[in-house]
Each structure stands twice: as C-alpha cells, then as structure tokens.
Amino acid sequence: KTPECPSHTQPLGVYLLTPAVQDLWLRDKATFTCFVVGSDLKDAHLTWEVAGKVPTGGVEEGLLERHSNGSQSQHSRLTLPRSLWNAGTSVTCTLNHPSLPPQRLMALREPAAQAPVKLSLNLLASSDPPEAASWLLCEVSGFSPPNILLMWLEDQREVNTSGFAPARPPPQPRSTTFWAWSVLRVPAPPSPQPATYTCVVSHEDSRTLLNASRSLEVSYVTDHGPMKHHHHHH
Structure with missing residues (x-):
C-alpha cells in the first residue's frame, strides 16, 4: 500500500468467456466461464441464466483464489449442449454483491456466420541442404x-x-469473411517411410471438419550420396 493511496481497494471486474472452438468440436459442448476479480469477494455470488431461465444443471462453481498482489478471483463455469448455443440461445452471467447493483454480462452467438469454403495445403520449401526441414502451409x-x-x-x-x-x-x-493459416515445420528426414501430414480445420458454423493431407517421403540413395525429397500430394 502506497502512502498516496492508503485504502485502495480494487473495483470488482466481471468477465464472461464464450466457448472455445475446441470444446464445440471435440466435446460437442459449449462451455462458458464467468469470473470476477476484486479485493474482497467473500460476498460475491455469480448466477447464470440461459434464455432468461435459471439452468437446472451444468454449473460448476470454482473456489475463491487469492493472488500474490492481494487481489482475489472466483469463477463459475456453465456447460451447455453445442446445439443450444448454435440455435442462438442467450447466456447471461450476473454478479451479485451487497455493495453493487447486479452486474450482468450477456453472450450471444454471432449471427450471419459463414463456414470456411476453401482449404489448401502446400509445401512451402524444402530446405537446401535437404537434411534441414520442410515446411507445410495450411x-x-x-x-x-x-x-x-x-x-x-x-x-x-x-x-x-x-x-x-x-x-x-x-x-x-x-x-466480410476471414482467412487463417498455419505453418508446420517438418524436420527432415522424418523417416525413410512416407509420413502423411493432415491439416484439420474446425469452425463453429461448419457442420463438418475440413481436412487436407499430404505425404512427405524421404529416400536415401547411398549413405553419403545425395538425398532426394519426393513429395506426393493427395
């Protein structure tokens, strides 16, 4: 505590994190995390509403955590079926605290979504010397x-x-749409056998997982002679 500010208390901040794409795709669930940060949270309470109603299950309360800078945080997690979130259901988290009016945060899935239309997987460059690496661009x-x-x-x-x-x-x-990319470094030689590399793309509005594959094969001519890279594309 500094002399200029002897009784500083941190105002309460409340945050709502919307579902990660990993959850939506790999678990078929939509997970929301609401958390509050402040200096005194013992009377803070987080509540949920789904489409205006209190959910009957799927809520997991986190413990009060104390941090080295004197602040505290607490979270609550709500898990819904992915279909409910996809249907445009609203999710609200409310922070109730005796010293404050209720603070409400609402999440709605962004409408007018577009699923990805184009996926390409290209070999960027085999390095020279070929022992070093190849790069795949998705x-x-x-x-x-x-x-x-x-x-x-x-x-x-x-x-x-x-x-x-x-x-x-x-x-x-x-x-109005977006593009994304990822580069994978493939150390060479990966193995004498061809290895197949697949880029998998999932998006919250897509009904299917997009994927593209490519196999990289390294062949040895002699122990000390030149190495050849052959690249097969599917």
Missing part, C-alpha cells in the same frame, strides 16, 4: 466469425502445438 478462407481452430496430424496422431504457429485471422480484402 490456409483456410471464407469464414466468419474469425474464431477457428487449426490442428495438425502426423499419420493420424495430433502434432504437439509447439511445432506450429497459427496466425490471428485477418479479414480478407474487400470481403
């Missing part, structure tokens, strides 16, 4: 809102996210 376009999930699979196994970097989707020029 691009997806024509979607709105910009909330999208790009994942990579290597022979049907999920690639650890540290191996690739997705970009924030910028709006497409002269268009």
Whole structure:
C-alpha cells in the first residue's frame, strides 16, 4: 500500500468467456466461464441464466483464489449442449454483491456466420541442404466469425502445438469473411517411410471438419550420396 493511496481497494471486474472452438468440436459442448476479480469477494455470488431461465444443471462453481498482489478471483463455469448455443440461445452471467447493483454480462452467438469454403495445403520449401526441414502451409478462407481452430496430424496422431504457429485471422480484402493459416515445420528426414501430414480445420458454423493431407517421403540413395525429397500430394 502506497502512502498516496492508503485504502485502495480494487473495483470488482466481471468477465464472461464464450466457448472455445475446441470444446464445440471435440466435446460437442459449449462451455462458458464467468469470473470476477476484486479485493474482497467473500460476498460475491455469480448466477447464470440461459434464455432468461435459471439452468437446472451444468454449473460448476470454482473456489475463491487469492493472488500474490492481494487481489482475489472466483469463477463459475456453465456447460451447455453445442446445439443450444448454435440455435442462438442467450447466456447471461450476473454478479451479485451487497455493495453493487447486479452486474450482468450477456453472450450471444454471432449471427450471419459463414463456414470456411476453401482449404489448401502446400509445401512451402524444402530446405537446401535437404537434411534441414520442410515446411507445410495450411490456409483456410471464407469464414466468419474469425474464431477457428487449426490442428495438425502426423499419420493420424495430433502434432504437439509447439511445432506450429497459427496466425490471428485477418479479414480478407474487400470481403466480410476471414482467412487463417498455419505453418508446420517438418524436420527432415522424418523417416525413410512416407509420413502423411493432415491439416484439420474446425469452425463453429461448419457442420463438418475440413481436412487436407499430404505425404512427405524421404529416400536415401547411398549413405553419403545425395538425398532426394519426393513429395506426393493427395
């Protein structure tokens, strides 16, 4: 506590996080997290409404957490079926605290959404010398809102996210839709056998998962001779 500000208390802040695309796609659930941050939360209480009614289940209350800077936080989590959220149901979180009027936050799924229309997977460059790496570029376009999930699979196994970097989707020029891309670095030689790399794209408005695959094969001519890269495209 500084002398200029002896009795500073942090005003209460309340936040509502809307569902992540991972949840919508991989679990078929829409998960909302409402959390409040402040200096004294022991009387704070978070409540939910779904389409104006109190939900009968699916609410999980978090414990009060204390942080090193003296603030506290508390959260509540609401899980709904994805279909309910897709249908345009409104979700409201209300913070009730004796010292404040109720603070309400409302989430609505963005309307006029467009599913992605185009997905391409290209080999960017094999490095010279070929021992170094190859890069695969996955691009997806024509979607709105910009909330999208790009994942990579290597022979049907999920690639650890540290191996690739997705970009924030910028709006497409002269268009209301967005595009996104991700680059995967493939260390060479991946293996003497061809490995198939798949880019999987899920978007909240799409009924299907889009995917595109490409196999990279490395062949050895001799132990010390030149290595050849062959790239097959499906």
